[in-house]
Amino acid sequence: MATHGQGVLGALIRTQSNTSLHRPPSVVWNRATPDDEEHGPRRLSQDGDIEDFRRSDERRLSAMLNGPQMRSQRLIGNSNPRYRWERYWKTKDELRAMKKPIRQYYERTNSLIQQYVYIDRLLDSSLPHDLLNEYTNTTSSGMGMVEVPPTICEEGDAAIHANGNSPAKKLKRTPRELYRLSNEQTPLLDGDSDAENGGPKADIPAVEDDMVESGDRIVRIAIYVNLAANAVLLAGKIVVILLTSSLSVLASLVDAALDFLSTAIVWTTTRMIERQDQYQYPVGRRRLEPVGVLVFSVVMVTAFVQVALECLNRLNSDDHQLVELGIPALVIMLGTVFVKALCWLWCRLVKNSSVQALAQDAMTDIVFNVFSIIFPLIGFYMKLWWLDALGGLLLSLYVIFNWAGTSASHIRNLTGAAATADERNVLLYLTMRFAKTIKQIQGLQAYHSGDKLNVEVDIVLDENMSLRDSHDLGESLQYVLESVPIVDRAFVHQDYAGWNLPTHMEQQGS
Numbered sequence: 001m002a003t004h005g006q007g008v009l010g011a012l013i014r015t016q017s018n019t020s021l022h023r024p025p026s027v028v029w030n031r032a033t034p035d036d037e038e039h040g041p042r043r044l045s046q047d048g049d050i051e052d053f054r055r056s057d058e059r060r061l062s063a064m065l066n067g068p069q070m071r072s073q074r075l076i077g078n079s080n081p082r083y084r085w086e087r088y089w090k091t092k093d094e095l096r097a098m099k100k101p102i103r104q105y106y107e108r109t110n111s112l113i114q115q116y117v118y119i120d121r122l123l124d125s126s127l128p129h130d131l132l133n134e135y136t137n138t139t140s141s142g143m144g145m146v147e148v149p150p151t152i153c154e155e156g157d158a159a160i161h162a163n164g165n166s167p168a169k170k171l172k173r174t175p176r177e178l179y180r181l182s183n184e185q186t187p188l189l190d191g192d193s194d195a196e197n198g199g200p201k202a203d204i205p206a207v208e209d210d211m212v213e214s215g216d217r218i219v220r221i222a223i224y225v226n227l228a229a230n231a232v233l234l235a236g237k238i239v240v241i242l243l244t245s246s247l248s249v250l251a252s253l254v255d256a257a258l259d260f261l262s263t264a265i266v267w268t269t270t271r272m273i274e275r276q277d278q279y280q281y282p283v284g285r286r287r288l289e290p291v292g293v294l295v296f297s298v299v300m301v302t303a304f305v306q307v308a309l310e311c312l313n314r315l316n317s318d319d320h321q322l323v324e325l326g327i328p329a330l331v332i333m334l335g336t337v338f339v340k341a342l343c344w345l346w347c348r349l350v351k352n353s354s355v356q357a358l359a360q361d362a363m364t365d366i367v368f369n370v371f372s373i374i375f376p377l378i379g380f381y382m383k384l385w386w387l388d389a390l391g392g393l394l395l396s397l398y399v400i401f402n403w404a405g406t407s408a409s410h411i412r413n414l415t416g417a418a419a420t421a422d423e424r425n426v427l428l429y430l431t432m433r434f435a436k437t438i439k440q441i442q443g444l445q446a447y448h449s450g451d452k453l454n455v456e457v458d459i460v461l462d463e464n465m466s467l468r469d470s471h472d473l474g475e476s477l478q479y480v481l482e483s484v485p486i487v488d489r490a491f492v493h494q495d496y497a498g499w500n501l502p503t504h505m506e507q508q509g510s
Contacts, residue, residue, distance in 0.1 A: 077436035247392030452488035
């Protein structure tokens with residue numbers, strides 16, 4: 001009997017092992033094909049063919065490792081929660097037990113926590129991965145050459161169809177679509193068990209107010225209805241002012257005339273914003289809206305200064321005649337309050353920022369018209385001749401101070417004022433949480449360009465990261481930043497080192 005390892009089987013194994021290890025590389029036997037049955041096995045290749053096989057395996061492995069799912073996991077990573085926000089949340093009962101200054105501080109903290117929780121939900125969903133993976137359908141995979149169309153057109157459809165390929169279905173990259181995608185695997189706002197138990201609820205201000213786009217039919221109907229209502233009410237108040245000499249009613253008439261003007265301005269700016277001209281207005285005409293509000297606020301302040309001067313003249317005059325509102329005038333004024341109440345109830349249901357502004361204006365008009373009725377009525381029945389003029393003066397001063405603040409705010413925004421600390425913190429937290437491959441945030445600038453913000457972010461990536469990965473990552477971050485309702489445009493600058501020269505020329509001397 002042969003000892004262990006010295007038998008026929010052991011010798012056969014050793015022989016086959018030596019043959020496989022020392023077989024000349026120039027001989028490789030291929031699997032037989034039906035055409036080779038008559039001629040026997042086919043001797044395939046030399047050293048070059050082995051190298052081709054090795055490169056083919058490497059390409060297949062690279063394609064697998066750089067596939068959409070693996071690539072997004074490599075660049076963005078999995079869920080990366082940083083904080084347990086519920087530990088810092090204060091319930092309503094806890095807030096009520098605090099003194100006012102401390103309560104205001106924790107109310108601000110609660111608002112920030114709600115926004116941070118919303119960003120956590122957003123970035124832990126499939127949305128960032130979907131944005132990054134979308135580039136897979138539009139770029140070369142590294143295994144072939146980029147196809148350049150024979151003719152490059154500026155129009156999107158012509159460029160897409162130039163090479164005969166049908167366009168791939170893409171995500172609609174608008175704030176409403178990015179924040180409220182119907183095919184999200186991880187719901188953003190569902191399942192708020194913490195909120196049901198008194199914990200923080202995911203919330204971003206102005207998200208609900210922008211659920212309806214400005215070009216939608218319901219927005220145009222709301223503007224048309226308010227325009228028609230203001231025209232009718234203006235005609236009615238003209239009749240009232242002809243029936244009575246009340247200065248409170250005069251202030252209400254001026255307010256109605258300017259309401260009609262404001263609705264006309266909103267309608268005009270909305271129509272002009274919808275007409276896009278990429279040559280004369282490359283980034284659109286969104287700044288027309290704050291400019292229109294600024295012009296209207298100046299007209300509003302000027303008009304009510306004249307009303308206030310008329311009220312002062314009445315108070316200083318020797319005319320002490322009581323002002324009486326007759327039944328027709330009273331009916332018209334009460335009808336004005338009723339119509340404005342209907343407009344407010346309907347407009348508040350349309351989740352659009354412009355329509356919500358109309359709803360707020362309608363609510364202000366309700367209060368304004370109620371006091372326009374109360375002052376002359378009380379003055380007539382209590383025999384106080386000066387109460388009507390005083391009421392008109394108080395209403396005028398209220399409008400002047402209110403719209404003066406509005407105009408100052410729009411001037412500040414149009415001149416490039418910085419974002420608030422809370423707004424900057426939210427944008428900084430979003431950038432920090434976006435991807436694990438972001439090594440450092442060099443800087444974040446957020447400043448107004450009209451009502452919304454321009455955001456400039458400088459991030460540091462690995463210097464060995466490919467151009468394709470750094471481009472797709474930076475542009476995905478840009479779209480997520482622009483999906484925040486307070487942001488108009490975002491600019492992401494990728495760097496490979498923690499130091500950098502000034503980003504813009506004018507910063508050289510600063």
